[in-house]
Amino acid sequence: MPESDLDLLIDAAREAGRIARRYFRRDPGIWHKPGDAGPVTEADIAVNDMLKAELCTARPDYGWLSEETPDDAARLDASRAFIVDPIDGTRAFIDGDTSFAHSLAIASGGAVTAAVVYLPMKDALYAASAEGPSTLNGQPIRASGRSVAEGATLLATKPNLSSEHWRGGAPPPFERKFRASIAWRLCLVAEGRFDAMLTLRPTWEWDVAAGDLIARRAGARVTNRLGNAIRYNAPDPKAAGVIAAPGPLWQSLRNGLAE
Template identity: 70%
Template sequence: MPGRDLDLLIDAARAAGRIAHGFWRQSPETWDKPGGAGPVTAADLAVDRMLKEELRAARPDYGWLSEETPDDPARLAHDRCFIVDPIDGTRAFIEGDTSFAHALAVAERGRVTAAVVYLPERDALYAATEDGPATLNGKPIAAAQPDHAGGATVLTSASTLAPEHWAGRTPPPVRRVFRASFAWRLCLVAEGRFDATLTLRPSWEWDIAAGDLIARRAGATVTDRSGAGLRFNRPDPRADGVIAAGGALWQVLQGGLATPGSQPPTLRKTL
């Protein structure tokens, strides 16, 4: 079944790319979500509608969780659930940048079994199943395996490396880089182009589900900030931060964090 689901997700992701391309760099209608949840565009909603119609028609017994669909607790009654971000990196999409992605996953009883992250304007399609390799455009990829933090490249926001979030107020000696799509960040770690990605803020499942499987099948360790493996289709669809890295670097990053009780109550909203 994961292989059949993967084929379905790949076809849906490519169809999403065609829809998004029709809006990209065409000044799509844009507005802000309530509560400071970020921007959304007409393209996000058009992609979401297509994905929901096509995927649910193909798998009517699967639940549905998407950033752009009001959450329905009925998804919790399903053994399998689609977890979708129609456009991850909406700000990049609005700016006409090529770094936005479509992130599609199937979760079964808490674990992701099939996943696709597709960047249509780069024609880069990352994919994995729970029992197969992680791939980029059909070719296997592997995470880097650094044994220390010195000089490591970490995809994260500047606020994450603020001294107050680290034991002894000493951030790791890494080189910080940022990309708008968190799903793509996880895939860049899977590809070995960067050594790690890290966020300390609560992270929505639709941002991380697809990239979680792809990074893990490429040989990276992916957990929440406490070191626990990620679980999906939960009543509260958020993880307590995300750490993804290959080799010993994961241990360095996770072990270097200050305990949550010593953290300030909020972080900046940038993942």
């Protein structure tokens, strides 16, 4: 059995990747969640079932929060909780796009203490603990040193740059880019391949918990859209948006947003 929480998440993420590869581009069963909550596939459920069995067996006193498991309020009484998105970027997975990810985190006292984001089709494993550096396939990574908005690359969907969200009716002069997985967007900021990421709508904890720690341990500042630290394993497990960027660039984003 892995000794540390981070080792446990790494082993589980790699096993999740082995399962996802078996379904990828092989016409898995697809259905839609109630309330227009998006699609889910056989692969999502198979990965979720494995992760819940393996992780909760290894740490039976930890709570469990996952996109593909009905929420159980018992997690609120646990000192630590797993926060899991079995496949972040399900639509990309369905489309045969390799940019989907497995997002696994452990939270304690409202903060993430161990995190892994794994893209199995790219064999890219991002990891961090609360005490150590962020890594990509075992090598340390660092957020960019970009301090000004002009020319900076921003990972965001187009609606986030609509005029109503910004003071004066226009966002700073970013170069907008997009990747399907929110968890991977945060990791790409951690890696310094892109300068910042932004999402303004309420965002599920399982989409951002792992990427939050990885980006922060790589030197980025990560908050909700109001500038506050995101508290995890909350009764209502949604963040009020996410801003992630190096400090001065984060301040530029935050200052530009309309209240």
